[in-house]
Amino acid sequence: MSTYFVIAEHLQGALTETTFETLGAARALADATGGEVVGVLLGHGVQDMAGQLAAADRVLVADHPALEHFTPEAYNAALEPLLQEHQPRLTLFQNTAIGMDLAAYLAARLNWPLIAYCNGLRAEDGAIVTTSQIYGGKVFAECRLPEGPGMVTVLAGAFPAEAGQAGDAPRVETVSVSLDGLRTRFEELHEPEAEDVDITKADVIVAVGRGIQSEDNLELAEELAQALGGVVAASRPIVDAGWLPRMRQVGKSGQKVKPKLYLALGISGAPEHVEGMKDSELIIAVNTDPNAPIFDVAHYGVVADLFDVAEALLERLED
Amino acid sequence: MNIVVAVKQVPDLIEELEINEEGTGLDPDVLSFVLNEFDDHALEEALLLKEEAGATVTVVGVDTTGELDQALYTAIAKGADKAVKIVGDFEEGERMPTPIMARLLADAIREMDYDLVFVGVQAADDLDGQVAPMLAALLGLPHVGVVVGVEKADGAVKVHKEFWGGITADVLVETPAVLGIQAARQAPRYAPVSRVRQAMKEATIEEIEVDDLPEAPDASVCRMFIPEATGRAEMLEGDEEAVAGKIVEILKERGLV
Numbered sequence: 001m002s003t004y005f006v007i008a009e010h011l012q013g014a015l016t017e018t019t020f021e022t023l024g025a026a027r028a029l030a031d032a033t034g035g036e037v038v039g040v041l042l043g044h045g046v047q048d049m050a051g052q053l054a055a056a057d058r059v060l061v062a063d064h065p066a067l068e069h070f071t072p073e074a075y076n077a078a079l080e081p082l083l084q085e086h087q088p089r090l091t092l093f094q095n096t097a098i099g100m101d102l103a104a105y106l107a108a109r110l111n112w113p114l115i116a117y118c119n120g121l122r123a124e125d126g127a128i129v130t131t132s133q134i135y136g137g138k139v140f141a142e143c144r145l146p147e148g149p150g151m152v153t154v155l156a157g158a159f160p161a162e163a164g165q166a167g168d169a170p171r172v173e174t175v176s177v178s179l180d181g182l183r184t185r186f187e188e189l190h191e192p193e194a195e196d197v198d199i200t201k202a203d204v205i206v207a208v209g210r211g212i213q214s215e216d217n218l219e220l221a222e223e224l225a226q227a228l229g230g231v232v233a234a235s236r237p238i239v240d241a242g243w244l245p246r247m248r249q250v251g252k253s254g255q256k257v258k259p260k261l262y263l264a265l266g267i268s269g270a271p272e273h274v275e276g277m278k279d280s281e282l283i284i285a286v287n288t289d290p291n292a293p294i295f296d297v298a299h300y301g302v303v304a305d306l307f308d309v310a311e312a313l314l315e316r317l318e319d
Numbered sequence: 320m321n322i323v324v325a326v327k328q329v330p331d332l333i334e335e336l337e338i339n340e341e342g343t344g345l346d347p348d349v350l351s352f353v354l355n356e357f358d359d360h361a362l363e364e365a366l367l368l369k370e371e372a373g374a375t376v377t378v379v380g381v382d383t384t385g386e387l388d389q390a391l392y393t394a395i396a397k398g399a400d401k402a403v404k405i406v407g408d409f410e411e412g413e414r415m416p417t418p419i420m421a422r423l424l425a426d427a428i429r430e431m432d433y434d435l436v437f438v439g440v441q442a443a444d445d446l447d448g449q450v451a452p453m454l455a456a457l458l459g460l461p462h463v464g465v466v467v468g469v470e471k472a473d474g475a476v477k478v479h480k481e482f483w484g485g486i487t488a489d490v491l492v493e494t495p496a497v498l499g500i501q502a503a504r505q506a507p508r509y510a511p512v513s514r515v516r517q518a519m520k521e522a523t524i525e526e527i528e529v530d531d532l533p534e535a536p537d538a539s540v541c542r543m544f545i546p547e548a549t550g551r552a553e554m555l556e557g558d559e560e561a562v563a564g565k566i567v568e569i570l571k572e573r574g575l576v
């Protein structure tokens with residue numbers, strides 16, 4: 001029987017949405033192939049969380065003080081012997097700041113194949129066929145994971161979370177771990193600094209990306225946002241450049257937003273950005289590149305210079 | 320302190336991408352290459368540490384494009400002390416699977432004197448996993464990824480790791496260690512063309528020649544494709560005046576203006 005391992009992720013005492021999405025994807029594979037889904041939960045005092053992994057048949061819990069907070073070294077040291085022992089057909093990680101630190105490390109340690117950025121999974125004649133989104137979302141790649149153990153990291157938002165939350169309480173088993181000689185020590189978690197503007201509460205967001213070109217040009221975005229009764233947000237490079245505060249960043253490492261209008265100006269639509277805005281009610285994107293992946297999630301698209309469109313729009317709104 | 324920065328070039332995503340005839344990868348003939356943007360951040364963070372705490376910075380990469388020199392000389396122009404390129408009978412311009420690249424890099428780095436290895440947290444083409452964690456596993460070192468700042472500590476470094484929603488953590492890692500850099504504390508510096516030219520004249524790039532590709536687990540790519548126009552946006556045509564008018568219409572319909 002094929003076994004599908006799902007490595008559960010949690011931060012600040014709560015399992016993540018992506019954990020349930022991935023669990024649901026594993027459930028579908030297991031149902032198609034007559035297999036078993038095993039949730040793996042690492043932490044300290046996390047027994048109560050195990051029961052929430054409803055779509056799993058079983059949950060293995062590794063409880064250890066060194067696992068209380070995430071560090072790649074301790075998590076990997078706990079996972080490696082577990083995977084080695086069980087040789088699951090497929091181990092599913094999330095393509096997140098946690099899963100990315102685990103999967104590639106363990107793949108190299110165990111000498112197993114790994115497919116990253118996965119947003120599609122199906123079983124076909126004994127193989128597992130994966131679809132991945134690469135090259136900034138511009139290209140899809142289909143791969144076959146041959147017989148034997150393999151791994152994937154799953155993109156956030158690729159599968160519905162509900163499928164991972166449905167099911168009876170899984171059987172919970174405790175596994176022992178020994179973690180000696182760790183060279184990594186967790187010190188402290190930092191919450192983001194509060195900001196006057198909370199983009200997650202805005203009805204209208206004017207989001208700018210690298211196409212905005214300079215800090216001075218943000219003024220145009222600000223004017224447009226004001227005319228629309230909204231706020232300015234940005235892709236990561238704009239925040240990394242220090243042009244806007246971190247709390248204005250939309251995406252994987254920033255905020256998830258669902259405004260009534262998301263106007264994306266000069267944003268390519270990399271999966272890490274799309275993750276944070278794809279559920280917006282109305283998405284209008286302006287980009288000079290007709291092949292920009294942002295047009296795959298937008299409802300309306302304009303292939304044009306963002307400055308021309310923003311100025312024309314501003315004029316109309318001010319009339 | 321010795322810092323090794325591992326870099327690679329990736330297709331420039333601003334250009335139009337085409338799939339090769341076999342449908343298994345990008346057509347290398349129409350590609351232009353740029354340094355992976357996260358590797359640029361990795362280099363920047365190494366140069367910042369060099370300025371603050373003193374360090375020797377060595378840049379190393381596998382030359383899969385035949386154009387890696389450009390990236391290496393630019394790194395030297397920015398302040399790196401040494402450059403090493405790994406050459407061999409590689410398919411020029413083709414994507415090298417991460418497990419293979421990581422093994423080639425590990426073999427080269429193992430022979431170097433280093434305290435830290437910095438790598439960009441990910442690259443647009445690492446379909447089969449990221450380089451940094453694989454390198455750490457192969458070198459037997461601790462690793463932290465998604466790093467947005469590194470501080471020198473006693474026999475260790477304190478790294479700032481990012482999670483999501485603006486949450487970060489401080490993690491203390493004993494050196495030697497491998498770090499996957501997401502963003503340097505400041506935007507990567509530019510190297511003036513004159514300095515790059517000077518580096519090309521004065522610096523030498525050390526070459527490591529490999530004969531055979533290492534064995535690595537393989538999940539073969541059966542198909543690469545550019546997603547079809549299904550579910551794509553409805554495109555608004557016309558000049559900017561016309562487009563602005565249409566956008567205002569759409570917003571009015573939805574009661575947004």
Ligand SMILES: Cc1cc2nc3c(=O)[nH]c(=O)nc-3n(C[C@H](O)[C@H](O)[C@H](O)COP(=O)(O)OP(=O)(O)OC[C@H]3O[C@@H](n4cnc5c(N)ncnc54)[C@H](O)[C@@H]3O)c2cc1C
Binds near residue numbers: 212266
């Ligand atoms: C672990 C991790 C987490 C990440 N988290 C996030 C995140 O939370 N949020 C995020 O945004 N990114 C995140 N990223 C980065 C992400 O991978 C991309 O690098 C980023 O989203 C690209 O931003 P961009 O679209 O602004 O820039 P680019 O990809 O450079 O795109 C710029 C776009 O502007 C267009 N353009 C240029 N000039 C004009 C013009 N005059 N008019 C109109 N269009 C123009 C170009 O055609 C291009 O499409 C993360 C990356 C990693 C590795």
